[in-house]
Amino acid sequence: MAILLPILQFEDKIIETIEQNSVVVVIGETGSGKSTQLSQILHRNGYTKHGMVAVTQPRRVAAVSVARRVAQELEVQLGEEVGYAIRFEDRTSERTCIKYLTDGVLLRESLSDPELNQYSVIILDEAHERSLNTDILLGLMKRLVKIRQTNLKVLITSATLDGGKVSRFFQDCPVLNVPGKLFPVEIFYSSDRPTSYVESSLKKALDIHIREPEGDVLIFMTGQDDIEKMVSKLEEKVQSLAEGSCMDAIILPLHGSLPPEMQVRVFQPPPSNCRRFIVATNIAETSLTVDGVVYVIDSGFVKQRQYNPATGMYSLDIVQISRVQADQRAGRAGRTCPGKCYRLYPSSIYREEFPEVTVPEIQRSSLAGSVLYLKSLDVPDIDILSFDFLDPPSRESLEDALRQLYLIDAIDGNGSITRVGRAMAELPLEPSLSRTLLEANENGCLSQALTVVAMLSAETSLLPSRSKGSEKKRKHDSLELPDGSGWGDHIQMLQIYEKWDRAGYDRRWCTDHDLQVRGMMFTKDVRKQLCQIMQKTAKGSLDVRTSKGRKETQQEYRNLRRSLCVGYAGQLAERMVRHNGYRTLGFKAQLAQVHPLSVLKIDEDGLLPNYVVYHELIATSRPFLRNVCVVEMSWVMPILKKLENLDINKLSSGGTSIPEATVDGEVTDLSKEAAVAKASDDHESRIQAARDRFLARKPKK
């Protein structure tokens, strides 16, 4: 079977090229076998004698499944010669010579071993997806091949035809093209953009069902709502078709927040003489491959998250897909036989309006975490503003990251990483959360902070698993959750987890309370991992036990909130004087509402708290603060003070002149409430005036 893969005909050529070059780009379409065969080719040709071959994947499932297949082909036990490493799971041994891993895991490894000396070859697979981590790795590899000129080979594989760009990035390294095994896909365009792509997809789907021979239909939509609409409409229409006039149909939704048992339904073969309609988000573009698809309906849209560094706000926008994405979608129809792709837009739009490639994630995200990571690598010459990215993020975005890091003491006024920053980088968390943990450790509430931070890492656990129709009834049936005691969502998360802990981590308890079992289990895993890392780096032993029946006190909540305020120093908001909207501090001011799902409540005067920190500012239908925590004004003052004195030019100089000792002094200083005394009178009086106005307001009703 493996012998038939196209890539194997090029074995000699591949080896020859690798021998003569440190970096090689391999372009291989789906079905070329590059993910499974490249590592084996290198293994056969002696490249695992002095080190392992690493193959990175953007996704966990891919790392596991490809490793499993290679182990089978080599007839070895998985975890022996062939293994994998993903978060929470390391299945490798001393004998492992081919190791599949997620790009995130490789990044973590390079923290402790920046030269990645255990590897003789590093293959960055699926680089065309341009995940944030892959982009960072690309930059690091460029540096590494110079340092390890004699004993490291780097292969970059991509499915798209544009290897030229990556090649230029690596000093015009050679590009090898390996043909794929896709069947031809016939493309049909609409003459116009439809007014409603749900209606238009529906019509097209029925058309196919009535006129076209058997084969499953994959329909790309932008989100869960549209998918649910589409599924119910399609079900209705299909049922109304005269019996016997066409084959049976099964309609399956497919999106990320679907419980796993629903997701796997798309992998079960359908009964004979039955056509399946899979209504999916872009999860079916790359993450999940559905067999049996012959027809694809492509709306030409995708929901995309983008970050605005000027306001610190994310937005979730429906945008046009790129030509690469459109071709990827079409390709889903040609995996098992020739297929057809119906594009609900004219070809002129495809050619003239669609961008050629998707904007890489690194240009759409907050970079605080990545910048901290790069600063923490023990590489003297990393100047973040001139770091060699394949597609550099904007200066504005990098400066935003530096400001964020400075506000939480991860870097000092000259842009050098602090001791706190180094400790933060060890933790697999966003900087705001790692800072919170370290601060909580000082404030004697580490255990509680671990819980909150883990809950935030698995945000989905709090979302009720929506089941249509009986929603109101379910709300009645489900048991009441704690309410955060008036302190907001973080405290509620702590209370929820503690209750679950007391219930013995019972799955049933989750479903009874309308919580996602998967998310809660993930929370537990994350918490355990964070405990281990904290224990390892701490000097003495830490108290990380959950409260086990003992009720948390207000004082503990307060310590925790104060720790959160330090970690979220860059995500602070002040309530408006005349209404319950908030204004963000520290950015170009942005007005936002507390998210309707928040447990934050108004007081007897109908007012929300004066100051909150928020986990995320996101614009959906409007700007919302998601997951907020009440903080005290005296904690806010030192942050405002710090903001006032912030000098971005000094931060971005990347300086190395400040000794660690002064840095430590600065950090402890700010974490003490004593710092309040130094806060400027200006702010004091301004805020006092604002408070007075609040109090003078007439209560609601």
Add this chain to the structure above:
DNA sequence: GGGCTAAGA
């Protein structure tokens, strides 16, 4: 009164 595209440590 409103909402979760996808993925990762």
